[in-house]
Amino acid sequence: MTPFELAEPKTLKEAVALLDADDPTIRPIAGGTALMLMMKAGVFRPSKLVSLSAIKDMSSIETVNGELKVGATTPLAVLERSDVVRKHAGVIIKTLRTLSNIRVRNVATVGGALAHADPHMDLPPVLIALGARVVVQGKSGERAIPVADLFAGYFETVLVKDELISSLIVPAQNGRRAAYLKCTTRAVHDWPALGVAVSVAADGNAIKDASIVVSAATEKPGRLVGAEKAAQGTVDDAGWRRAGEAAAEEAELITDGQGSAAYKKELVRVYVARALRAALGAQ
Amino acid sequence: MRTINFTLNGEQVSAHVAEHQSIVEILRDRFDLFGARESCAQGLCGCCTVLVDGTAVSGCLYLAAFANGKSITTVEGLATNGKLTPIQEAFLEVGASQCGFCTPGFVLMAGQLLEAHPDPDDDDIRHYLSGNLCRCAAYPEIIAAVKLAAGRLKAGTT
Numbered sequence: 001m002t003p004f005e006l007a008e009p010k011t012l013k014e015a016v017a018l019l020d021a022d023d024p025t026i027r028p029i030a031g032g033t034a035l036m037l038m039m040k041a042g043v044f045r046p047s048k049l050v051s052l053s054a055i056k057d058m059s060s061i062e063t064v065n066g067e068l069k070v071g072a073t074t075p076l077a078v079l080e081r082s083d084v085v086r087k088h089a090g091v092i093i094k095t096l097r098t099l100s101n102i103r104v105r106n107v108a109t110v111g112g113a114l115a116h117a118d119p120h121m122d123l124p125p126v127l128i129a130l131g132a133r134v135v136v137q138g139k140s141g142e143r144a145i146p147v148a149d150l151f152a153g154y155f156e157t158v159l160v161k162d163e164l165i166s167s168l169i170v171p172a173q174n175g176r177r178a179a180y181l182k183c184t185t186r187a188v189h190d191w192p193a194l195g196v197a198v199s200v201a202a203d204g205n206a207i208k209d210a211s212i213v214v215s216a217a218t219e220k221p222g223r224l225v226g227a228e229k230a231a232q233g234t235v236d237d238a239g240w241r242r243a244g245e246a247a248a249e250e251a252e253l254i255t256d257g258q259g260s261a262a263y264k265k266e267l268v269r270v271y272v273a274r275a276l277r278a279a280l281g282a283q
Numbered sequence: 284m285r286t287i288n289f290t291l292n293g294e295q296v297s298a299h300v301a302e303h304q305s306i307v308e309i310l311r312d313r314f315d316l317f318g319a320r321e322s323c324a325q326g327l328c329g330c331c332t333v334l335v336d337g338t339a340v341s342g343c344l345y346l347a348a349f350a351n352g353k354s355i356t357t358v359e360g361l362a363t364n365g366k367l368t369p370i371q372e373a374f375l376e377v378g379a380s381q382c383g384f385c386t387p388g389f390v391l392m393a394g395q396l397l398e399a400h401p402d403p404d405d406d407d408i409r410h411y412l413s414g415n416l417c418r419c420a421a422y423p424e425i426i427a428a429v430k431l432a433a434g435r436l437k438a439g440t441t
Contacts, residue, residue: 006285006302006348036344037325039303049302053349077338101414102395103341104326189327 001039005048011055012137012166018050019162028052028164030073031107033100034116052111058166061085068170072111072134076123077102079110089170091178091197095126098182100190111165114150117157117220120258124151125197125215126180128223132170138163151220176201179278182216183267185258192216193258194267196275205282206235212243212272217253217264224272226250231276244273287351291316292360300347307331307342309350310357318358318387329388329415333357339395358387361394369439370394373432374425381419388415393429401437403429 009015020026025047029035038044052058052073060071061082068088070079079085080096099105099122113123114134127147134150136143139162147168152158159165178199182192195215201208210231215221227247234240248269253261288297291314298313310316310333319342322330326341333342334356335349361368367375370393380386389412396403396411403411408429417425 001303003301003303006346032346032349033326033341033344036305036346040324051349097410101327101329102392102411103329103332103339103414104344106338107340107345189325 001036002042002045004046006051007048008051008054012058012164015050015052015055016137016139016162016164018048019164021160021162023047024161026050026161028115030109030112031075032112033104033108034112034118052109052164058111063088064169066172070110070168070170072165072167073109076105076108076110076113080105089130089173089178091126091130091180091199092123092170095122095180095197098122110168114147114168115157115159115165117151117155119151119154119218119220120191120195120216122180122182122192122195122215125195125213125221126178127168127170128213128221129178129180129197129199129211130170130173131199131211132168134165135167135169136163137166142166144169148223151222154219156220173199174201177279177281179275181271181275181278183271187258191258194264194271195221196268196271198272198275198279200231200276200279202280204235205280207231207233207239207276207280210243210276212247212275214247214251214268214272216258217261217268218251219254224250227272234276237273237277237282240273240276243276244269244271247272285348285351287348289350289352290354292356298347302346302348304347305343306333306335306340306345306347306350306355309347310342310355316357316359320384320387322384323416327414327416328385329392329412330385332388332391332415334391334395339391356391358390361390368394369435370397370428370432373428373435377424377428377431379421379424379428380417381421385415385417385419389417389425393425393432396429397433397436401433403433 029049030052058071058073133146180197182195185193194217197213199211212224212227230246231243253264255261321343322328326344331342400407
């Protein structure tokens with residue numbers, strides 16, 4: 001890695017003040033697990049990193065007005081062991097258990113998992129399906145951004161360079177059921193070729209409303225509105241398969257080291273139906 | 284450059300480090316501790332495992348600067364007065380290593396596993412050790428060693 005300065009502000013305000021909207025070589029660092037890989041590979045050569053570790057009130061998990069609020073520097077492992085999270089949206093816990101490994105989860109943070117914007121990451125599609133939003137702190141104040149609108153492209157977010165994610169908010173799920181499935185291609189790095197997150201409001205197996213999100217196979221994680229429409233009103237395997245077909249037609253898939261677009265199209269077709277079935281708990 | 288102060292295997296130490304250096308670099312270059320070693324350099328093989336305040340991290344992805352004020356434990360810090368831990372004894376007895384390169388990481392992660400799950404089932408063991416790779420593929424022996432150690436630790440505490 002190339003040398004850089006390291007600032008360790010004590011408050012969120014100080015941290016934001018140290019960032020520069022016009023200087024992409026200054027970046028925040030929380031757990032650093034993903035950023036370290038980019039720096040080691042020489043893809044990112046920072047002039048200054050602003051560590052968020054010394055900011056005290058940014059690591060917390062609480063329920064506020066029925067919504068789950070998670071501080072951005074909360075380590076993923078803390079989220080994974082939280083009963084509050086388990087009760088609010090158990091799919092988050094299940095997802096975390098398959099995310100990288102225990103050592104990475106001990107260090108990597110919720111905010112980092114979103115700000116990094118690698119489309120192969122597991123949490124973003126799940127949080128989109130759950131209707132979550134992030135609270136973002138900038139120099140002139142804070143704003144809320146739905147996670148569904150956070151990603152601008154491959155490793156790109158809509159955040160300005162002097163903005164920081166301060167917390168994540170997951171709304172009450174009101175009985176909605178959710179699931180996340182991913183397909184890894186047994187490559188050494190274990191990054192998925194496809195991630196599918198779904199959340200459904202259903203009466204038994206009858207889907208009233210579905211949120212269907214794909215990741216990893218696409219440039220950025222995002223909802224498939226056509227597939228969601230196709231899933232609406234379905235009650236059985238034949239219907240969920242039709243939603244899968246619609247998803248395969250709709251998703252803008254990319255070819256990369258995890259597989260060709262044509263291969264991923266088949267994966268989407270199968271995995272969307274499976275994810276709906278898994279969310280419903282149907283046999 | 285900056286000076287960091289931390290506890291290393293129970294001893295207060297300090298080191299002058301550059302901001303971009305990882306903890307595993309400092310442990311090897313300044314403290315001659317070679318148990319943690321950088322292998323994949325991506326946090327997925329587990330060879331660089333160290334404990335920070337009792338929690339396992341990948342030392343190759345952890346900036347040394349972040350160790351300031353913390354307590355770092357490496358495999359060298361596990362034995363007390365030359366007496367190996369039950370996990371280390373079990374690895375030796377079962378022959379849970381061939382070349383031994385990955386063994387410190389497995390021993391430390393096995394410790395994390397048995398702290399959280401004193402009576403682990405196969406799923407628990409795989410879950411905790413899935414981030415550690417053994418190129419000699421001594422996995423059956425490693426799992427056997429973890430089970431042997433778990434049994435002994437349990438017997439010792441009851």
